[in-house]
Amino acid sequence: MPDVGQVFDSGLENRELSVELDPKRLAALDLPLDAVRQAVAAAFVRVGAGKVQDAGHETLVMVVHEPATPDDIGGIVVRAQPGRPPLRIRDVGRVMERFPNDTEIVRFSGHDGVSLWITKRRQADVIRTIESVNQTVHDWLETAPPTVRFTSTYDASIETRTRLRILRDNAAAGFALVLLILFLFLDRRIAFWTALGIPFSIALTTVILPWTGITLNSISLCGLIIVLGMIVDDAIIVAESIYRRIESGTPLRQAVEDGLFAVIGPVTATILTTIIAFIPIWFIPGVEGKFAAEIPAIVMLMLASSLLEATTILPAHIAHAGPTADSRRPPGARWMDHLERIYRRALTVALRWRYALFAAVLAGFAALAIWGAEHVRFVMYPLDQAWEVWIYGKTADGTSLEDTAKAMAPLEHWIEQLPAGVVHSYKTVAGRDPDGWVQASNAFFAKLVLTPAQQRTTSATDVRERLLDAWKAATDTAITELSVHIESGGPPVGRPVEVRVISNDNAARNDALDWLRQRLDELGVTDIDSDAERSEPALRLQPDLARAAAAGITPAQIAATMRTAVDGTIAAWLNTPDERIPIRVRVDPERLDPRNPTRGLLLTSRFGHAVPLDSVSHSESVVEPRTIYHDNGDRTNRLRGNLDLEVTSPASMYPVIENLLAQMQERWPDVRGEIGGQARKSVEQLSRMKINLALTVVAIWVLLTVVFNSMFQPFMVILAIPFGVVGVLIVFSLSGDPLSLFALMGMLGMAGVVVNDSLIMVDLINRKEDDTEGVKVIIEGAVERLRPIVLTTATTVVGLFPTAYGLIGGADAFISPMVTSMMWGLLAGTTSVLLFIPLFYQVGLDVRRLWRRS
Template sequence: EYADIVQTVEEIKKMIEEEKQFLPEGVAFSFSNDVSRLVKNRFEIVASNGLIGLILVFVLLTFFLNVRTAFWVGLGIPISVCGVVFLLKVTGHSLDAIGLAAIIIVIGIIVDDAIIISENIYRHFDELGKSPIDAAVDGIKEVFFPVLTTVLTTMLAFGPMFFMSGLMGKFIYIIPLVITFALVISLIEACFFLPSHIAHGLHRSKKKDKENWFIKIQNPFSKMIRLVLKYRYISILGFFLILGGSVLYFTNYMHFVLFPASTAERLYLRTELPPGTSLKANGEKLKEIETLIDKISKDDLSSYVTRIGVLAGQHGYFRPGRNFGTIELNLTPFGKRKKTALEITNILRAQTAKLKGFNSIKFEIAEGGPPVGRAISINVVGSDDAKRKALAGDLMKYLSSIKGVEDIESDDKYGKDEIHVDLNYPVVAKYGLSVSQVANTIRMAIDGMVATDVRYQDEDVDFRVILDKKTRIDEKNIGDLLISNKFGKVIPLKRVAKFTVKPGVDEVRHYNGERSLSVVADVEEGVVTPIEAINKVKAHYNLSRDWQGMKFIIGGEADETAKSIISLLQTFAISAVGIYFLLILLFNSLLQPFYVLIAIPFGLIGVIFAFAAHGEPLSFLAALGMIGLAGVVVNDSLVLVDHINQLRKKFPDKNIVEIVAIGTTNRLRAIIITTLTTVAGLLPLAYGIGGLDMFMVPMALSMGYGLLFATFLTLFLVPCIYAVGDDLIGLFGRKKEQDISHEVKVGEIDSVYQ
């Protein structure tokens, strides 16, 4: 279970090379479904894009601070990543694709904490004129509690994922684990090692007396923030209108899917020929499709495997049958191929539609992620066989009428031919026979009867009398079976029964003890989502009125998507409550935590814009990026609010607008640096500068563009909300706020800043 797939595959290939010398000439090996190549490709992409991002981060930090500070801040990233890999190994976990995604999410937060500390030390040294040691000590002391709180709030944001239920909970369990490890390591490195390295670098450098170039940016920004604060109510209204418009656009024009088809690296083509088709004839028909597949460019197709006599699919789906066939197509990594899985599927769909002799040819795109099943999966459950089959057929017909629903299948497939015996009951009674006599005679002929047994040593061996296979599958011979009636006469079976040969049922499925039929289908991305299709089915059918005794059991991606959305919303809610109480301890206020938390939903505006502009649906992977984005937004807003609080204590008589404007201007450089460095780290991954991996792109887009817009939130919305909050406190009286603060009993925090 915990084997290294890359190492295992390499060992297998090495063994095959050693065994080749013992094989006859002309024998060759070909490898298919080599998942290790995808794993290696993903690691290479993350490594190359990570290196490019690290270089961009270093350049930006050098531009805003200095070379030594940039080096020591950037060094925290590989230290944290290596620490995570080490701790995962120690705790018995492996680093998979989801673990890599978690590292990408947390890198921005790691960099933020280091930048906040280093920038504050640099500010004490460069702007306040302190010695390197004093700048380091005072700088870390001033922001230690806010930085500690940012780490704890991020842990609280991801912590509830440990308790997510269902399949997705097991799938993403590694995310909060990786993030917790990374945050603990980065906190230790940033608070205890980083300040000493920066102080050493400041001591060796010579302070320049020339005007700080960043003041040319701060001065116009200071005027702008004062103007925004002056019209703070209009500004907040504007932000709310933008948020409302974004949500409206999302609900009407955008879709949510668990895992987009663009992440797929495997296709399944399943065929069904008329019942009774031999395996040899089946293989000949599948060669027609293989001829079409051979025309696909080697840049797009890595290999394919044909299975005759079986329907197969992702996550272990397997169903035997002589008239069934499956072709599994393994695609090259996304960044190396010219066509997407959906484009290849559509080309093959159009070509195979011209082939004759097939009952059906269906396609399945194997999206990445856990085994959630097909996009649409509905179990039709009921004891009435005829009604259940009719309802399943009607459901398939209705699904085909929904635009975007395709590759509709049912497990109600014909098996081998059966001989149906229909008794003429009056005639049975006339000849003095009973139904049980007839049934026992047929059973004895077909299944046989144990005539005797012989003991060999310590084992009893039964001797069964049965018709030979050729005789018992011939309806004429079965009709000649003789049945002894109560008068001692023998009656041929054909005198009391009629025989018809019909296709038999391939298999009988049950759901909670009741017979069921399964109807599954896929959806065309961008046209309809699984949830939308299921909602249309629910609205169309009134089972209690029209199909009494029948019921639908929804499963597959649609069901898992609904569960995942609920679990994510619950995670957000639990995280928000936990973060709120933690911020109470930091701010010594019940109101101020809302200044930070209210910025989170506004951060989604940038995410919606990014995915709309790129024509991509919001996915589960994008949602994970949103959680990481929320962590960055909270961190920047938290440090800003804390700094404004410190200024209010230092200058209690100053006007609130002036205090907020000064505090925001002071934090401008740190906020810009954290934004640009995080975006720079994510940009190569989002656009595949160092290699494209569609599994990582949604997270990078979500965090990158979301953070760009979140910067305006932190610089303009949060100060406005802070000022409005002070207006409300002034309106209802400051005494009430002070009484609440005493009830919380966290006054000790004040002494840290005095």
């Protein structure tokens, strides 16, 4: 299929031919195990001997011998002596066709099966790809055996379709609300031409997108929604500037020219500040940055398109058509007049008591900033709409793979008892440890794929609690350990708490692990597991070097013979047109003595005679670590655990764990610790986002110094940013929602949008200051800019509001926090602009006058 990238299988049992030998027969015939392996390897020959010439024609000479059936392989001669019948494989064992599954047992939704994990090509459409896969499966099932059925265990298009539907519907609602605001406060014709900027910008961006390699998906659509209310901001400022001059009696074409050129400079600056704010998202490292990289590209294309429309097409339309001939004012004009009167009176009082109010605002800002910073929680990817649940567990050490698989039956029953419509599918794997790549017969894991959060009332957290409660209440289960981990659905960031303990001193490292585990448990960390516990009973075979050397045997021979006896060795491959079948040689598992597996096994010495394996080695029962982990050459072990994200966050746990590691190193100087997982990533991302926000502020300040030809006034303009940031912290603290990584990205974007209103206001006050002195100029400039500030803020907020709170189809766990952060930051920043900028401007004038007098 052209859109499919790769296909991986899980649970597929590949066919092999197994030569299974009887150790007693081998011993009786004085036949070393390795001699059988060598005989099998020598029997499979496919060699090109070259070409011969015959009357000008070439003929290829091949030597081929490939026993194709178990009976053919059983006839391979392993020893031949003059005067005696040849000794064949069937004389010392049997050949069987097997489908080995001795490392893991995989089940799907409680049934045996095989899974195919299908990936798409990079530029392929996920929805179309899955539709074509489903059609292929449907066509195949028409001719498949009736006992075989197909079930989708994971479908990426479900999440994509759900998110696209939510964003599409809420975007439509936001667009309708933006139109309502425009027609409520502007002349009908001017509102219509202003609103035309939205479809124009979307259409132009859609035309350019294919050249950028960006597809229309849930992330790029998020960028479109973020900018939906903003793309009319520049058009509103231009239209309002023109409309104000028309209202004052200026001729139409003159009003268009004067209105456009009065604001084209600051309007262009507002577009640039917004673009600057989104650029740092491109530089977020790792998977997170790649995940959101399309958002700034969409925002930039949309804003550039809207600027083109607002400064060329919009003025041309207004100059051609003009306002509505009807003399009636827009429905919201009286509300705006009333708001302007209230605002004028409030500014008059505020500027009269400017120093007291200035100090009160700063004190209130500081208090709210401290309170918000203390009460907000940072969680990179909240679990509100998580749809993937991982279950890790163990049975008693030494439990066989088959018994571990049987012990999982109660777990499958507990999963089946979850409310209907919660679980889309689940997969259970016996024989793998929690990481999924280390074999362990007594370990298992299960993966649950839940239905979309909008279609169920049971959260992933509820699923975890139900499963853990069922396990704790069970009295007859063989499961000794069980933990449940929820994947948020974002890029992989590990467990909330992960700590590595590193030391080559095994005793000190294990003591430190036990001490640290107890401390973490006291701090409320749950489901703690350690890879140091992954050990298993072992039979250690120790070569007797002196005897082995005297007999002409090497330790490597002993190891190779034991591997062949127990696990088997691939001696040859049988190539057919359809498959490549391994030929494995081993001792028959039913005849191998588990307490003394060396019994009856012989080695071939370098002197050519057979030597009993147990004569050159001895065995002992021990407990061995299943896996030995190293970090830069040093022995290491890891502790992992979960947190109650309703109470605390991985970022807040980071300094606590750092303190614990410092105490640990005081107790055990040779042991050091490293923090990983979500705690480390959260702190790193917070630090990077703070740096990005600081760089954004500096870049905006540099741009504004050029616009205002001043170093002081840009500080006044960017004061809206900290007010917006504090507003975001307060809203997330009061709502109890965690501040996610995407909310921080929204805060970055907000920084570029929130300065636009203060930029427009300061620019107008500067123009008026040439004509008038004193408080009056500030009041008149602020009041004149009230309408465009209110309109641009209102259109942006109502454009974002449906997506922020999921008015249609529910909220989205990733996109909604970003939009919520932008919306509330803009509201808080705009409110501060309306009051604080005039105060700051007048205080600045006072200081400047005092400086001149002095």
